[in-house]
Amino acid sequence: MNQQFVRLLRLCFVCLDLLMLNVSFALDKYYYRDKIETALEVQYVYLWMGFNAAWLAASWICNIYHQNSLSSFESFCRRTLRAYIYFLAIVMIGFFIIKQHDISRLFIITVLVSIGLVLLVNRLVFLIVLQYFRNQSYLTRKVVILGYNDMSKKLVQQLEEDTLNTKIIGFCENELEVHELSNYPILGGVNDVVEVSRQYKATEIFSTISPDQNESIYQIIRNAEQACIRFKLIPSFNLLTNFPVHIDYFGTIPILSLRKEPLDDVANRVKKRFYDVVISSLAIIFVLSWMIPIVGLLIWIESKGPIFFIQMRSGKDNQSFGCIKFRSMKMNKDSHLIQATKNDRRITRIGKLLRRTSLDEFPQFLNVFMGQMSIVGPRPHMLQHTSDYSTRINKYMVRQFMKPGITGWAQVNGFRGETRTLWDMEGRVEFDIWYMENWSLWLDTRILFLTLYRLVTGDKNAY
Numbered sequence: 001m002n003q004q005f006v007r008l009l010r011l012c013f014v015c016l017d018l019l020m021l022n023v024s025f026a027l028d029k030y031y032y033r034d035k036i037e038t039a040l041e042v043q044y045v046y047l048w049m050g051f052n053a054a055w056l057a058a059s060w061i062c063n064i065y066h067q068n069s070l071s072s073f074e075s076f077c078r079r080t081l082r083a084y085i086y087f088l089a090i091v092m093i094g095f096f097i098i099k100q101h102d103i104s105r106l107f108i109i110t111v112l113v114s115i116g117l118v119l120l121v122n123r124l125v126f127l128i129v130l131q132y133f134r135n136q137s138y139l140t141r142k143v144v145i146l147g148y149n150d151m152s153k154k155l156v157q158q159l160e161e162d163t164l165n166t167k168i169i170g171f172c173e174n175e176l177e178v179h180e181l182s183n184y185p186i187l188g189g190v191n192d193v194v195e196v197s198r199q200y201k202a203t204e205i206f207s208t209i210s211p212d213q214n215e216s217i218y219q220i221i222r223n224a225e226q227a228c229i230r231f232k233l234i235p236s237f238n239l240l241t242n243f244p245v246h247i248d249y250f251g252t253i254p255i256l257s258l259r260k261e262p263l264d265d266v267a268n269r270v271k272k273r274f275y276d277v278v279i280s281s282l283a284i285i286f287v288l289s290w291m292i293p294i295v296g297l298l299i300w301i302e303s304k305g306p307i308f309f310i311q312m313r314s315g316k317d318n319q320s321f322g323c324i325k326f327r328s329m330k331m332n333k334d335s336h337l338i339q340a341t342k343n344d345r346r347i348t349r350i351g352k353l354l355r356r357t358s359l360d361e362f363p364q365f366l367n368v369f370m371g372q373m374s375i376v377g378p379r380p381h382m383l384q385h386t387s388d389y390s391t392r393i394n395k396y397m398v399r400q401f402m403k404p405g406i407t408g409w410a411q412v413n414g415f416r417g418e419t420r421t422l423w424d425m426e427g428r429v430e431f432d433i434w435y436m437e438n439w440s441l442w443l444d445t446r447i448l449f450l451t452l453y454r455l456v457t458g459d460k461n462a463y
Contacts, residue, residue, distance in 0.1 A: 010065045013126060020118040021055055022048070028111045032104060040102055047103060050094055051111070058086035060442075061449050073127050080119055088112065093456065140167055144197045146190065146220070147208035148173035148182060151234055155206060156183065169200045191216060194223045204230045262439045263402060271441055276375050279448075280368040291362060295326055298350045305331045308363060313380035316403045321372040323380055324363040328354050358455055364406045376444040377405025378432035379416075389425055396425075399432040409435035409443075412450040 025048055029036070036044065059065065062083040064076065091112065143159060145152050148171045159166050170185040172193040178186055187196045190209065197205055205224055210233065211217040217233075224231040245256045262268050296307035309327040312320045328351030329344075347355065354360040367373040373380070378399040381389070390396045410416075410431035415424060435443070 009129075013122070014059075014065055016122055016125070017055070017059070017119065018052065020122055021051065021115055024114040024118050025051060025111055028107060028114055032107050032110075035104060035107075043103055047108075051091070051115075054087050054090040054094065055083075055115075057090060057449060058083045060446055061086055061453070063446070073123075073130060076126060077123050080123060084116055084119060087115075141204055142167050142169055142200065142202040143204050143206055144169045144187070144193060144200070144202045145171050145184075145206050145208065146173075146193050147171070148178050148186065149208055151208040152206075155208065155234060169196075169202050172196055190214060191220070193220060194227055194229065197224070197229050198227055202229060204232060206232050206234055208234045210235065259398075259433075259437050261401070261436060263436070268439070272374060272439075272444070273371075275441060275444065276368050279375050280365045283362070283365040284369060288362060288365060291359070295350075295354070295359065299327055299348070302350050303327075303330050303348050312383055313404065314383060314386040314400060315372060315380060316400065318386070318397065318400045320383060321367070321380075323373075324366055326354050326360040326363060327351070328360045361406055368406065372403070374403040374405045376407055376409075376435075376447050377403050378408050378435070379411060379428075380404035389429075392422065393426055393429055395433060396429050399429055399436070402436055407447060407451040408432060409447055412447055412454065 029044065062079050064079040064083045066079075091108075095108075143166060145155060145168070152171065156168060159168055168184055170187040171182060172188050172190060173186055174189045175186075187200070193205055196202075205220075207217060207220075209217060221231045245258060246260045248255045248257060263272065292307070299307045305327065307327060309325045309329070310322040311325070313323040315321045328348060329346040330348060332346050351360070364373055368375055386396075386400075408431070410428040413431055415428040415431060
């Protein structure tokens with residue numbers, strides 16, 4: 001899907017949803033105007049602001065305006081329903097915490113139902129808009145693929161996901177090179193591609209055959225441009241590597257890398273560090289300043305010894321550092337070698353509460369402030385685990401390219417706590433690498449919200 005068009009579509013539906021949410025709130029408030037006391041106007045303003053914040057948080061957590069959602073009506077509706085459920089949950093939690101009894105419960109129920117209805121209407125509008133653009137021939141690009149091989153099959157799969165404005169006409173390949181049935185017709189030979197494109201009014205030719213494989217490609221490129229048909233060459237790096245590669249340019253020199261890492265950019269690293277310093281400073285000033293004395297005293301009363309448990313963990317570039325936690329176990333010689341398990345006898349009573357609520361991890365904000373960790377990133381593992389798993393799991397050490405985090409993408413997706421099987425660790429590594437390749441401040445904040453949500457609702461892996 002065209003990126004500029006996607007951004008415009010996302011912006012439009014973000015604004016439309018917010019607009020209709022506020023219109024719904026205003027109409028309901030007007031309808032109940034006789035039942036609302038003047039003295040409570042400020043409370044209703046706070047309620048209005050809370051509803052907007054709750055919807056933005058829910059849509060952010062569920063990522064409903066993502067490109068993959070907007071390419072499919074079913075996906076967009078499914079994510080919207082999930083976001084609406086999150087929205088209701090946030091609103092209910094908010095009322096439970098604030099305990100506001102003056103606002104009309106009938107008004108609140110009416111607004112919540114109204115918001116659900118306007119979201120449904122907006123999705124019907126989306127379906128109409130999507131269908132309209134699909135039916136506009138001037139917005140549709142017609143594609144002919146030159147060559148029939150493994151690369152062209154992968155290309156077809158990617159183009160098929162772009163359901164909005166891409167139509168695949170077929171392939172052009174010499175008969176001797178075709179040994180199986182194709183999903184789209186073989187329209188002619190390699191040298192017929194320009195004429196075939198003219199015949200079917202194709203606007204683009206994607207070539208999976210490189211000039212070094214067939215010198216006639218140079219002439220085909222000239223003929224295509226002469227016929228006002230865009231020619232795009234799909235390079236294959238199979239001779240160089242079996243891995244997917246990303247192309248960057250150092251001046252005019254192309255450089256191949258095995259993955260895209262947003263944090264390679266200095267500006268992004270500065271943004272993430274600023275984000276870490278701000279949040280860790282707030283946590284230290286407003287939480288740890290009173291939590292350390294209280295929790296420390298409870299730990300010391302039950303089990304004599306230090307209140308902090310400082311364990312050497314693997315950090316960025318596999319450099320070890322002392323990871324700080326509240327001590328949740330009795331003093332024992334295996335604490336640096338054996339991870340905690342369910343019903344672990346080493347865990348103290350106060351330790352069970354700390355681990356279940358994840359309060360034992362809070363001192364790691366000190367690690368973040370000192371620059372050893374980040375708020376969000378791969379969880380740091382014990383040195384022994386890093387040594388063991390690095391030889392058993394492919395790409396395990398890739399997760400060490402970035403700073404470890406207090407929470408991470410793997411943790412909010414269920415890979416938290418004890419790793420009982422090799423599959424558990426493989427899943428954690430896969431999610432960690434995905435996070436590294438897709439990092440953004442938006443993603444960090446989303447993970448932070450999901451972590452807070454899991455703290456409130458509980459996590460079965462927290463023990």
